[in-house]
Each structure stands twice: as structure tokens, then as C-alpha cells.
Amino acid sequence: xxxxxxxxxxxxxxxxxxxxxxxxxxxxxxxxxxxxxxxxxxxxxxxxxxxxxxxxxxxxxxxxxxxxxxxxxxxxxxxxxxxxxxxxxxxxxxxxxxxxxxxxxxxxxxxxxxxxxxxxxxxxxxxxxxxxxxxxxxxxxxxxx
Ligand code: FE
Numbered sequence: 001x002x003x004x005x006x007x008x009x010x011x012x013x014x015x016x017x018x019x020x021x022x023x024x025x026x027x028x029x030x031x032x033x034x035x036x037x038x039x040x041x042x043x044x045x046x047x048x049x050x051x052x053x054x055x056x057x058x059x060x061x062x063x064x065x066x067x068x069x070x071x072x073x074x075x076x077x078x079x080x081x082x083x084x085x086x087x088x089x090x091x092x093x094x095x096x097x098x099x100x101x102x103x104x105x106x107x108x109x110x111x112x113x114x115x116x117x118x119x120x121x122x123x124x125x126x127x128x129x130x131x132x133x134x135x136x137x138x139x140x141x142x143x144x145x
Contacts, residue, residue: 017111023061031135035061035113038105043078046134051080055141057132062111066090066137067130075122075129080137082130083122091130093118106130 018026023036033039048057052074057067067082075081085091089109096105096117103117115136122129 018062027061028135031060034133034135035115038114040116041079041133041135046079048080048134048137048139049078050074051139053139053141055139056086057082057137057139059108059111059113059115060136060138061113062108063138064090064108064110066108066115067132073123075131077131079116080132080134081122082132083126083128085130091115091118106132 020036024032027035030039030041034041052069052072054069056065056069057072057080058065065086067084068086071082071084071086073081073083092107092109092112094105094107096103103119106115106118107113108115113136114133116130116132119129119131120127
């Protein structure tokens with residue numbers, strides 16, 4: 001039997017969440033609109049669009065590690081693009097039919113904050129392109145990527 005810590009169980013059950021008030025205090029207005037209301041930053045405005053240093057990108061809302069710089073590529077679309085997340089359980093996928101499009105929304109699995117969308121026009125062999133808002137991410141450099 002594998003025993004998990006109570007924190008891990010709570011996280012798994014999705015109870016490890018901050019209150020709306022905490023998010024409002026922690027995040028800037030734009031970060032809040034993107035992460036907590038599913039908004040999108042304007043293209044080519046985010047700090048990580050042209051950012052290609054070695055390191056790890058984490059969720060701005062909860063700190064969970066999401067994408068390694070190893071998976072980052074320049075798609076030219078105005079938002080950071082990644083081929084894959086760091087772990088299989090890192091991302092929550094939600095069908096999004098808004099704005100007259102059929103898209104797959106990606107959220108942080110740990111805190112369910114909105115990150116962006118995933119498309120199937122990425123580079124071979126995976127062909128996935130995670131199109132992520134810069135303001136939804138925190139970057140820390142290092143060799144651990
Ligand atoms: Fe998160």
C-alpha cells in the first residue's frame with residue numbers, strides 16, 4: 001500500500017486551493033484575469049515570448065512546475081509555446097467551445113488556474129503545441145530543466 005501525505009491527498013482531491021481573496025492579493029490584475037478568469041494576454045506582449053534561457057516554468061498562481069525550457073520553441077504566434085508539460089499529471093484539459101472555436105483549454109492540475117490552450121500544429125514528433133500566457137508563468141533558471 002502506498003501512503004500519501006494528507007497534503008498530497010488534498011491536492012489530488014482539488015481542495016488545496018486558495019481563496020479568491022488570496023488570489024486577488026497575490027496576483028496583478030492581468031494575472032488574475034488570465035489565471036482565474038480564463039483571459040488571454042495580448043500577443044507579443046508577454047515577457048517569455050522571446051525568452052529561451054535554460055530553466056523551469058512554474059504556475060504563477062501556485063508554484064507547481066509545468067514546463068521545462070527544453071520543450072520551449074518559437075512558434076511565432078506571440079505567446080510562449082511548448083511541446084509538452086513536465087509530467088503527465090501536471091495539466092488539466094478542458095474542452096473549450098467559446099469564441100466560435102473548438103479548442104482544448106489547459107489548466108494547472110494543482111490549482112486549476114487557466115494557462116492557455118493546446119493545439120496539434122506543433123513540431124514533430126509530438127506535434128502538440130501548448131500555447132501559454134506569459135503572465136501565467138514564473139521562470140527560474142537552472143540546470144535542472
Ligand atoms: Fe497552479
